[in-house]
Amino acid sequence: MRDVVFCLRRLLTITWRLDRRRFAAGAGLLLLGAIATPLLAIGAGRLVDDVVAGDVASASGWALVVAVALTGDLMLGHFAHLYYFELAEETEQRFNRDLLRLVNAGDHLDRADDPAFADRIDLLRQDVMQMRATVQTGLQLGATAVQVLLTAVVLATVSPWLLVLAAFAVAPVVLGRRAEAGLQEVREAQSSTTRSIRALRRLATSPASQKEIRLNGGTDFLLARQGALLGTYDEAMGRADTRYALLRAAGQIVFGLAYVGAVLGAFWLAREGRASVGQVVLTITLATQLSTQMSAGIEMLGSVHRAAAGLRRFVGLEAELAAEHATPPDGLLPADLSDGLRLEDVTFVYPGTERTVLDHVDLHLPAGSSVALVGENGAGKSTLLKLVAGLYRPTAGRVLVGGTDLATVEPARWRERTAALYQDFARVELTLQHSVGIGRLADVDDESAVAAALRRADVGELADELAPADVLGTGYADGRDLSGGQWQNLGFARTLMRDDPALLILDEPAAALDALAEQRLVDAYQATAAEVATTVGGVTVFVTHRMSTVRLADRIVVLDAGRVVEHGTHAELLAAGGRYAQLWALQFRAYTEG
Numbered sequence: 078m079r080d081v082v083f084c085l086r087r088l089l090t091i092t093w094r095l096d097r098r099r100f101a102a103g104a105g106l107l108l109l110g111a112i113a114t115p116l117l118a119i120g121a122g123r124l125v126d127d128v129v130a131g132d133v134a135s136a137s138g139w140a141l142v143v144a145v146a147l148t149g150d151l152m153l154g155h156f157a158h159l160y161y162f163e164l165a166e167e168t169e170q171r172f173n174r175d176l177l178r179l180v181n182a183g184d185h186l187d188r189a190d191d192p193a194f195a196d197r198i199d200l201l202r203q204d205v206m207q208m209r210a211t212v213q214t215g216l217q218l219g220a221t222a223v224q225v226l227l228t229a230v231v232l233a234t235v236s237p238w239l240l241v242l243a244a245f246a247v248a249p250v251v252l253g254r255r256a257e258a259g260l261q262e263v264r265e266a267q268s269s270t271t272r273s274i275r276a277l278r279r280l281a282t283s284p285a286s287q288k289e290i291r292l293n294g295g296t297d298f299l300l301a302r303q304g305a306l307l308g309t310y311d312e313a314m315g316r317a318d319t320r321y322a323l324l325r326a327a328g329q330i331v332f333g334l335a336y337v338g339a340v341l342g343a344f345w346l347a348r349e350g351r352a353s354v355g356q357v358v359l360t361i362t363l364a365t366q367l368s369t370q371m372s373a374g375i376e377m378l379g380s381v382h383r384a385a386a387g388l389r390r391f392v393g394l395e396a397e398l399a400a401e402h403a404t405p406p407d408g409l410l411p412a413d414l415s416d417g418l419r420l421e422d423v424t425f426v427y428p429g430t431e432r433t434v435l436d437h438v439d440l441h442l443p444a445g446s447s448v449a450l451v452g453e454n455g456a457g458k459s460t461l462l463k464l465v466a467g468l469y470r471p472t473a474g475r476v477l478v479g480g481t482d483l484a485t486v487e488p489a490r491w492r493e494r495t496a497a498l499y500q501d502f503a504r505v506e507l508t509l510q511h512s513v514g515i516g517r518l519a520d521v522d523d524e525s526a527v528a529a530a531l532r533r534a535d536v537g538e539l540a541d542e543l544a545p546a547d548v549l550g551t552g553y554a555d556g557r558d559l560s561g562g563q564w565q566n567l568g569f570a571r572t573l574m575r576d577d578p579a580l581l582i583l584d585e586p587a588a589a590l591d592a593l594a595e596q597r598l599v600d601a602y603q604a605t606a607a608e609v610a611t612t613v614g615g616v617t618v619f620v621t622h623r624m625s626t627v628r629l630a631d632r633i634v635v636l637d638a639g640r641v642v643e644h645g646t647h648a649e650l651l652a653a654g655g656r657y658a659q660l661w662a663l664q665f666r667a668y669t670e671g
């Protein structure tokens with residue numbers, strides 16, 4: 078019961094604050110409807126007594142009361158619905174906004190990269206739907222409680238003994254609650270199965286994976302796996318559902334027996350001359366209403382209970398994130414960044430994993446230099462880029478910017494000075510103007526700034542083909558989808574919206590580009606790197622597997638299994654005859670033999 082009280086108090090307080098007018102109107106109409114139901118029973122009882130006594134005038138009056146109560150009973154709920162429907166929608170929007178904030182809370186990516194976190198967010202999205210429904214259910218539950226109370230009071234006017242019936246009505250509630258709790262436990266125990274089912278569904282339906290799955294005829298394979306998981310889930314839930322139904326039925330039987338007792342008791346009172354025919358009718362009507370109210374109440378309690386579990390998850394995550402970000406660093410960047418970037422004995426392990434991805438890395442990236450990171454797949458290049466961008470904090474060691482530990486700098490300060498295009502660049506499905514402009518929020522609507530960024534990225538042809546107001550992507554009915562390379566080009570332009578970065582990061586910026594576009598990008602990148610170096614002394618760090626681009630860098634750093642194994646200029650590393658020289662020879666041979 079604590080859960081129910083917690084949920085209703087929290088949720089109804091939120092809805093009350095969101096829209097007092099709709100709340101008051103919806104709740105008021107529901108309450109009036111709640112009063113109409115017992116009034117109907119009272120009117121019907123009195124009407125019968127007047128008919129038996131032949132009192133036409135009074136009978137007409139009570140008939141009118143019955144008619145009004147009946148109309149109220151039927152109509153008020155509908156009118157209330159108009160109000161609480163919108164209230165529920167506002168509440169859903171508010172929770173969705175909060176969820177978005179929670180997902181994007183914090184200045185680091187520790188959470189965003191964590192699949193368990195993604196799963197929690199997935200679950201919270203469903204919880205929000207449940208909470209939306211509970212706004213309506215919560216108000217209806219309040220009205221039902223009032224109905225039950227009034228029904229009990231009216232029953233007591235016939236005979237206080239009839240209150241025993243109301244007491245027996247508690248049995249289905251208690252057993253129903255226990256049944257619901259059991260169901261919830263099984264649902265939670267099955268959460269890893271439902272998580273796998275969701276992951277398979279995503280795999281089978283996401284546009285990114287669908288092509289390959291179809292080509293390989295993998296649909297049946299996925300369906301079979303999903304079928305097996307669904308089988309496990311259905312078996313566990315089937316057993317729980319049966320138990321649930323039996324417990325609820327037991328509660329209803331207890332109440333049913335009490336109901337028969339109450340009706341027989343009313344007959345007995347009438348036969349003894351201690352109750353009128355009308356009071357027998359009243360008792361039968363109220364007892365029937367009580368049964369309906371109790372069973373509706375149990376349903377509603379179950380729904381509130383489910384919402385309470387969701388709300389606790391929500392509040393828990395809020396508290397967790399608030400504690401994590403309680404004291405973010407608030408230091409400033411040093412005015413003098415001439416020392417460039419330094420990694421001092423940096424070791425890194427992704428949160429929730431055990432493998433060391435960067436292992437005691439010491440590195441100096443001088444101001445105004447361009448640095449290429451080279452290494453095999455999984456060597457740790459992208460991870461190093463995320464660390465210098467401040468998206469992750471080193472597990473051990475320090476990243477220094479202009480001699481200041483990045484861990485002490487307010488994250489937003491460093492973000493303002495960092496421009497990055499990552500390997501898994503975003504397809505920002507907005508208008509061309511916003512898709513590029515979002516790279517520097519202050520200029521998001523500035524057409525000339527976007528045009529300049531497109532020019533710097535040398536993607537003029539694409540820009541000529543599109544108008545700033547053209548909507549991009551498949552997320553909109555009239556959106557225009559772009560090729561992978563075109564999206565990457567726009568990503569590059571977005572990165573170049575910042576024209577004064579202290580750090581410019583390009584992680585495989587040409588992976589999706591054709592040869593011509595790649596050459597353009599390399600030229601544009603070189604021009605930008607040179608500009609960044611001379612104007613603001615910025616450092617450009619890039620990752621590419623194409624050695625012809627790597628050689629253009631001032632310094633080359635070779636990573637192997639999370640360690641820096643070589644660094645120097647192209648000429649120095651060739652002369653050293655180490656790993657870099659091998660890689661160079663390999664690609665050079667491939668070209669000449671090809």
Ligand SMILES: Nc1ncnc2c1ncn2[C@@H]1O[C@H](COP(=O)(O)OP(=O)(O)OP(=O)(O)O)[C@@H](O)[C@H]1O
Pocket residue numbers: 190191427430434452453454455456457458459460461500
């Ligand atoms: N979010 C993550 N959570 C856990 N491990 C990760 C995560 N991202 C990367 N890794 C692991 O860290 C190691 C280094 O990955 P990283 O992406 O830095 O390599 P890379 O050198 O950039 O590789 P590639 O050339 O393939 O892009 C890999 O073993 C990878 O599996």
